[in-house]
Every structure is written in structure tokens, then in C-alpha cells.
Amino acid sequence: xxxxKQSKLVSKLLLRHRSNNxxxxxxxxxxxxxxxxxxxxxxxxxxxxxxxxxANNDSLGSTFLTVGKNVTNETMGKKNATLFAxxxxxxxxxxxxxxxxxxxxxxxxxxxxxxxxxxxxxxxxFLEAVxxxxxxxxxxxxxxxxxxxxxxxxxxxxxxxxxNYGFAPSQNLPQLSQSTIQAxxxxxxxxxxxxxxxYTGRVVGFSDRISSVLVPQSFIEYGNKTFAPTTPIAPxxxxxxxxxxxxxxxxxxxxxNDYTTNSEQLRWNKMRSVIEAVASGTGLLAILLMGIxxxxxxxxxxxxxxxxxxxxxxxxxxxxxxxxxxMFMLRxxxxxxxxxxxxAAIIAIVLQGIAAKKLIAMNLTLPDLPGMWVWxxxxxxxxxxxxxxxxxxxxxxxxxx
Amino acid sequence: xxxxxxxxxxxxxxxxxxxxxxxxxxxQLQFNSGEKLFIQAPSGTGKTTLVHFLYGLRKDYEGSIRxxxxxxxDIDNEQLSQLRAASISVIFQDMRLFPELTxxxxxxxxxxxxxxxSEYDAEKWMDKLGIKHxxxxxxxxxxYGEQQRVAIVRAMLQPFEWLVMDEPFSHLDHAxxxxxxxxxxxxxxxxKAGILLADLDDNDYFTYTRKLLL
Numbered sequence: 001x002x003x004x005k006q007s008k009l010v011s012k013l014l015l016r017h018r019s020n021n022x023x024x025x026x027x028x029x030x031x032x033x034x035x036x037x038x039x040x041x042x043x044x045x046x047x048x049x050x051x052x053x054x055a056n057n058d059s060l061g062s063t064f065l066t067v068g069k070n071v072t073n074e075t076m077g078k079k080n081a082t083l084f085a086x087x088x089x090x091x092x093x094x095x096x097x098x099x100x101x102x103x104x105x106x107x108x109x110x111x112x113x114x115x116x117x118x119x120x121x122x123x124x125x126f127l128e129a130v131x132x133x134x135x136x137x138x139x140x141x142x143x144x145x146x147x148x149x150x151x152x153x154x155x156x157x158x159x160x161x162x163x164n165y166g167f168a169p170s171q172n173l174p175q176l177s178q179s180t181i182q183a184x185x186x187x188x189x190x191x192x193x194x195x196x197x198x199y200t201g202r203v204v205g206f207s208d209r210i211s212s213v214l215v216p217q218s219f220i221e222y223g224n225k226t227f228a229p230t231t232p233i234a235p236x237x238x239x240x241x242x243x244x245x246x247x248x249x250x251x252x253x254x255x256x257n258d259y260t261t262n263s264e265q266l267r268w269n270k271m272r273s274v275i276e277a278v279a280s281g282t283g284l285l286a287i288l289l290m291g292i293x294x295x296x297x298x299x300x301x302x303x304x305x306x307x308x309x310x311x312x313x314x315x316x317x318x319x320x321x322x323x324x325x326x327m328f329m330l331r332x333x334x335x336x337x338x339x340x341x342x343x344a345a346i347i348a349i350v351l352q353g354i355a356a357k358k359l360i361a362m363n364l365t366l367p368d369l370p371g372m373w374v375w376x377x378x379x380x381x382x383x384x385x386x387x388x389x390x391x392x393x394x395x396x397x398x399x400x401x
Numbered sequence: 402x403x404x405x406x407x408x409x410x411x412x413x414x415x416x417x418x419x420x421x422x423x424x425x426x427x428x429q430l431q432f433n434s435g436e437k438l439f440i441q442a443p444s445g446t447g448k449t450t451l452v453h454f455l456y457g458l459r460k461d462y463e464g465s466i467r468x469x470x471x472x473x474x475d476i477d478n479e480q481l482s483q484l485r486a487a488s489i490s491v492i493f494q495d496m497r498l499f500p501e502l503t504x505x506x507x508x509x510x511x512x513x514x515x516x517x518x519s520e521y522d523a524e525k526w527m528d529k530l531g532i533k534h535x536x537x538x539x540x541x542x543x544x545y546g547e548q549q550r551v552a553i554v555r556a557m558l559q560p561f562e563w564l565v566m567d568e569p570f571s572h573l574d575h576a577x578x579x580x581x582x583x584x585x586x587x588x589x590x591x592x593k594a595g596i597l598l599a600d601l602d603d604n605d606y607f608t609y610t611r612k613l614l615l
Binding site for chain 2: 006
């Protein structure tokens with residue numbers, strides 16, 4: 001006689017009455033719900049990556065902002081009105097999301113730059129210095145001490161762009177590459193009247209972060225002490241390291257104190273509210289769908305068990321243990337749950353890959369695979385589903401004894 | 402495994418039982434393993450009720466029933482299924498086959514649970530009781546007599562220390578009954594098992610060690 005598998009017999013007795021339509025419906029709902037949940041987490045996660053400036057997205061997520069006081073018609077006339085007092089610097093330091101504050105110190109002495117190889121190229125100018133920890137790159141030779149005749153300079157890339165795309169074409173001057181500028185030596189004259197000193201300035205690098213002409217801090221300090229010993233040294237601009245510049249609380253802090261900053265970065269906080277709304281809307285919908293899916297799935301199992309009640313109690317009478325029967329049901333149905341969650345995970349992986357590829361074109365880097373938070377969401381929903389389903393199975397089996 | 406029955410009284414029959422002199426209800430009884438008991442139970446005395454109490458199907462009684470160390474009132478579901486799968490076999494009056502399964506499938510559901518009896522033996526026993534040719538028939542299509550014989554073979558397909566039977570031969574003719582008795586004797590002997598048979602009328606189907614009136 002042909003041998004019959006026990007599981008086949010039990011399945012014939014218990015699952016004969018199952019409604020496959022309900023099963024498919026619940027699995028589709030679970031799949032759609034999980035997919036949406038993962039997408040919601042991915043939206044949130046990817047945008048925090050971009051906004052927090054991880055993954056080399058300096059252009060958006062630049063965590064360094066220069067903050068100044070707004071120049072208004074009221075402050076225009078007053079001297080020192082836009083300078084930061086130590087108390088105010090403290091307050092900025094304590095503001096939401098702020099991790100570090102540095103001061104931009106400007107020269108209090110005249111600076112005159114000229115280019116000896118190009119007659120007539122000469123200008124009055126300003127210099128600033130920031131603590132080194134705020135610089136995006138510290139070029140080789142970035143140091144100065146009294147007695148050195150060479151002064152290294154870091155120029156804002158914006159200035160070079162302004163020259164190359166604005167000034168040079170309009171004045172019929174040649175455009176200059178970064179390496180050409182770096183090859184030039186400027187004559188720097190500092191001081192006034194007979195009290196002057198001469199230095200050779202050399203551009204050693206360019207900065208995307210700070211819109212200024214930077215020299216080592218020691219040089220500014222030396223100049224201010226030598227040529228303007230009585231002028232109080234208060235910074236007019238601060239450089240602030242911000243964890244998440246899109247945080248509304250940080251934006252509110254600036255607004256409340258009437259501070260200005262490179263407002264480009266702060267635009268992201270509006271974007272962020274939109275993204276958060278989208279992510280939470282999707283998340284809510286996802287949870288709703290998953291809830292419905294789980295409910296239908298549990299109802300399906302309960303109905304299947306209720307329909308097989310007679311066979312079930314007879315099996316128990318034969319000596320089949322409730323645990324064996326519960327495990328049998330779990331083994332039958334849990335893989336289906338995992339298949340739908342697995343499919344959702346595959347979709348999440350594919351979407352992340354596509355998003356990463358698309359954003360490369362926008363100069364943003366995202367990881368090719370969904371991160372820990374996405375997997376955590378998947379694991380949490382899998383565990384929750386498992387708990388709900390196994391409880392439903394054990395409870396309905398207990399009811400049929 | 403010793404069976405101890407200690408003053409059990411079915412709660413629904415409580416008043417009625419006090420009216421007559423039962424040798425089982427409200428008595429203290431002990432049966433040693435390997436005993437062959439006959440419980441004669443005229444209609445309405447609670448024969449099926451007793452079998453259900455013994456098999457753990459009902460608990461609405463006072464007093465206690467113990468199979469070895471298991472007290473039936475306190476036993477948990479897993480222990481009960483263990484007891485049913487490997488220690489106590491049963492033949493119900495109403496057979497209780499799976500109507501949607503074939504004869505062979507009905508037997509396999511039981512045999513596969515413990516895998517202690519070979520397919521060969523199962524087939525041999527079916528042959529002995531004359532139901533082998535019904536192997537592939539759905540149980541719902543079998544006559545009562547055939548169903549009863551399937552239920553008897555099924556009860557043999559597990560290890561047991563006690564075989565509890567409730568009117569096991571009610572639908573069988575003399576010849577079939579003799580074959581069934583021979584098979585039960587053979588398998589019970591093999592298992593060194595005790596027998597507890599409850600029926601309406603007195604009989605000598607087995608060489609009983611004790612006869613009790615319910």
C-alpha cells in the first residue's frame with residue numbers, strides 16, 4: 001500500500017475548507033502594506049542622510065553655516081551694531097542642533113594687494129580668519145608665524161566664479177583657472193602711512209564653505225595687535241557647525257534673533273516638513289494596510305480552523321497534541337507571510353538602487369542598499385506579524401478542544 | 402500502568418446514582434496493569450459517560466481518576482495527548498472515523514502518529530477483519546459493521562497499556578466478532594495491555610479478571 005505522509009493527511013483534514021481568495025487577499029494587503037512601510041522608512045532615512053550631510057553631500061547637507069547679524073536700516077548707522085558679544089556667541093552655541101561655534105575675525109588694519117607682474121592690478125581688500133577646525137580643507141603650508149614673509153591665502157570659490165563668469169568677460173580680461181591663481185604671488189601691504197609691512201601672499205586653496213578671503217588666524221591676530229591695538233576685537237560673523245540645518249527649531253532661533261545665514265541651506269527645512277508629511281502619510285497608510293492584511297490573515301486562519309473543527313477535535317482525540325497541530329498550521333502559513341515580506345524587501349532594495357542611481361546625476365550620493373532602519377522596520381513588522389498569527393492559531397486551537 | 406477510580410460520580414447523574422447500588426460509581430477501585438475488566442452497564446446507567454471520563458473527554462464529575470501518575474482532572478493538554486497517543490487506546494461506540502478520508506487514510510492518521518506498527522501489520526490486520534478490499538473507500542461509504550472493524554484496527558495501531566472499549570462489537574455478526582476478539586487479544590497480549598470493555602449485556606468475549614455492574 002502506498003505510504004501516506006502524516007502532514008499530507010493532516011493537511012487534508014484541516015485545510016480542505018480553506019478559502020484561497022481570502023488568503024491571497026490578505027497576502028496582497030500584507031505585501032502592499034509592508035512595501036509602503038519600507039518606502040516610508042526609506043524616504044525618511046534617505047532624506048535625513050542628505051540633510052544631515054553624511055555621505056559627502058556638502059552642497060546640501062553642509063553642516064557649516066556662516067551666521068551674521070542682519071544689516072537693517074536701523075543698524076546701518078551704528079558702529080559695532082552687527083558685532084557679536086560673547087553672551088550672544090554663547091547663546092548661538094546653545095541653540096538647537098548647534099555642535100560648535102567659531103568666530104570669523106576680520107582685519108582691523110588696511111590691506112592693499114597688488115600683482116607685480118600685471119601693472120595696475122591693485123586693490124584694497126579685507127582678510128578674515130577662522131579656527132582651523134572649521135575649514136573644509138587645510139592646504140599644505142597653511143601656517144604663519146611672525147617673521148614669515150609668505151602669507152598663505154584661501155579664497156572662496158565663489159569669488160573666483162564671480163571673476164571668471166562675471167567680471168572677466170565684461171572687462172575683456174582672461175579667465176583664470178585655480179592652478180593659475182595658485183601660481184601667482186600677490187604683494188600684500190598692511191598698515192598705514194609709514195607703519196607698513198610687506199608680505200607675499202599666495203593662494204594655496206579654495207573653499208566652498210566660507211565666503212571670504214582667509215589667512216591663518218595667527219596673521220590676523222599679529223596684524224590687529226600691531227596696527228590696531230586699541231580696537232576691540234569682536235567678530236561680525238560666526239561660523240557654526242550644525243548637525244541638521246533643516247531643523248525648524250534652528251531656523252526659528254535664527255529668525256528670532258534676526259540673524260542671517262546662507263539661506264540656501266535653510267530652505268531645506270521647508271522641504272523637510274514636506275518630506276516628513278509624505279513619509280508619515282505613507283507610513284500611516286502602510287500601517288493601516290498592514291493592519292487590514294493581518295486582520296484578514298488572522299480571520300482566514302480562524303475561519304479555516306473553525307471549518308475544520310470536527311476533524312480537529314477528532315485528531316486531538318486520536319492523540320495529536322495541540323502543539324503539533326499549531327506548529328503544523330504555523331509551518332503552513334508563516335512561510336507565506338515571509339514570502340510577502342521578502343517580496344517587499346526586494347522592492348525596497350530595487351527602489352533604493354534606482355534612487356541612488358538617479359541622485360548621482362544631481363550630485364548626491366546615497367547608499368545602494370537600504371540601511372539599518374529599513375531592515376529594522378522589516379524585522380519589527382515580521383516579529384509583530386508572527387506574534388499575532390501564532391497567538392491567533394494557538395487561541396483558536398484551544399477553543400476547539 | 403495502574404488505573405485508580407476514587408468515588409467518581411457524574412454531576413448530571415448525581416441524584417439518580419444514589420438510588421441504585423452501582424459497583425463503579427462512588428466506589429473506590431484499583432485495576433492493575435494487564436487486567437481484563439468487564440463493566441456491564443444497562444441502558445441509562447452512564448456507560449458512555451464513564452468511557453468519556455476515563456479517556457479525558459469530560460470532566461464533569463466528582464471524585465478522581467488516575468492513570469498511573471496522571472490525575473485526569475489536572476492533566477494538561479500535552480500530557481493528555483501523550484497519554485492518548487502512547488498509553489490508552491480506545492474504541493468508541495460511535496466509531497468516530499474521519500468520513501472524508503478513505504479506510505486506509507483513517508488508519509494511517511493513527512499509525513503515523515507513533516510509527517510503532519508496520520504497514521505490513523496494519524494491512525494484515527485489515528485482512529483478518531475482512532476490510533482490506535475497502536481500503537480505498539471513503540469511510541462515509543462504509544456500512545456500520547465495516548466502520549466498526551476499521552475503528553477496531555485503528556485502535557491497534559498505537560502502543561497501549563490499556564484498551565478501553567465501548568460496545569465495540571454492536572454492529573458485528575458472530576463470525577466477525579470472533580475475528581475481532583482474536584485480533585484484540587493478540588495485539589493486547591503483544592502490548593501486555595489491560596482491557597476495559599463496557600457493554601449492555603453480560604458476555605465472555607474475553608477471559609475477564611473482574612466483572613462489575615455499573
